[in-house]
Amino acid sequence: xxxxxxxxxxxxxxxxxxxxxxxxxxxxxxxxxxxxxxxxxxxxxxxxxxxxxxxxxxxxxxxxxxxxxxxxxxxxxxxxxxxxxxxxxxxxxxxxxxxxxxxxxxxxxxxxxxxxxxxxxxxxxxxxxxxxxxxxxxxxxxxxxxxxxxxxxxxxxxxxxxxxxxxxxxxxxxxxxxxxxxxxxxxxxxxxxxxxxxxxxxxxxxxxxxxxxxxxxxxxxxxxxxxxxxxxxxxxxxxxxxxxxxxxxxxxxxxx
Numbered sequence: 001x002x003x004x005x006x007x008x009x010x011x012x013x014x015x016x017x018x019x020x021x022x023x024x025x026x027x028x029x030x031x032x033x034x035x036x037x038x039x040x041x042x043x044x045x046x047x048x049x050x051x052x053x054x055x056x057x058x059x060x061x062x063x064x065x066x067x068x069x070x071x072x073x074x075x076x077x078x079x080x081x082x083x084x085x086x087x088x089x090x091x092x093x094x095x096x097x098x099x100x101x102x103x104x105x106x107x108x109x110x111x112x113x114x115x116x117x118x119x120x121x122x123x124x125x126x127x128x129x130x131x132x133x134x135x136x137x138x139x140x141x142x143x144x145x146x147x148x149x150x151x152x153x154x155x156x157x158x159x160x161x162x163x164x165x166x167x168x169x170x171x172x173x174x175x176x177x178x179x180x181x182x183x184x185x186x187x188x189x190x191x192x193x194x195x196x197x198x199x200x201x202x203x204x205x206x207x208x209x210x211x212x213x214x215x216x217x218x219x220x221x222x223x224x225x226x227x228x229x230x231x232x233x234x235x236x237x238x239x240x241x242x243x244x245x246x247x248x249x250x251x252x253x254x255x256x
Contacts, residue, residue: 035121039151039153039190040190040191040193043197044192044254047084049254052121052124053125054085054087054088054090056089056090056125056126057130059091059094060096060132061133062098062134063095067158068175074176104138106151110152117129129152145166146227156189177238188242189220193211194220195210196211199252199253201245215245217240217243218242218243218246
């Protein structure tokens with residue numbers, strides 16, 4: 001029995017060791033673990049120019065589900081208005097083969113990132129992973145669909161199949177408009193909104209939808225990431241913007 005317990009203990013230690021080594025692995029000399037932290041924890045580093053002078057956004061999409069050029073351009077414009085990066089913002093794009101699934105859990109999305117991500121924080125450049133997948137969230141219900149999720153300090157996923165299914169048909173918003181709204185909303189979480197790394201300068205967190213703004217016209221209102229209410233937010237033909245309270249939170253944490 002002691003031998004069995006000892007063997008099991010050794011196996012457990014080996015598993016922990018392998019997991020730790022994976023997190024501490026380096027890509028091009030850059031520690032992977034720096035991009036595997038909690039959502040919002042890199043708020044200051046993303047917003048300020050103190051440590052990271054530039055930003056690279058690695059946009060990876062499944063073949064046939066590339067985000068529109070307009071949406072990516074709008075995303076970069078959004079960033080230029082909010083973050084301080086004296087050496088600029090760069091976007092690199094590439095396609096990957098379909099994972100061959102209809103729905104994805106957060107853990108499955110993380111596994112895809114870990115297998116495909118190539119850009120990680122370097123000495124003065126912070127790296128972001130943006131994945132556009134050809135499936136739906138496993139968290140979808142009959143009454144609500146998840147359009148995107150920010151799940152790490154520099155990582156988010158857009159459920160592009162769902163976004164395309166809710167756009168560009170009669171009485172639906174245009175695809176680039178919907179993409180812009182979901183992308184910037186999810187990145188708002190990565191920037192620390194709402195009460196997710198960028199400290200509140202006023203009381204505006206939605207008591208019923210944590211980490212979201214309680215102002216219905218704000219980009220960080222909860223329905224911007226849900227198929228059930230986003231149409232109302234973009235009915236005017238333009239993507240919603242951050243309200244004054246969210247802007248104050250970002251400015252107080254190193255942003256513009």
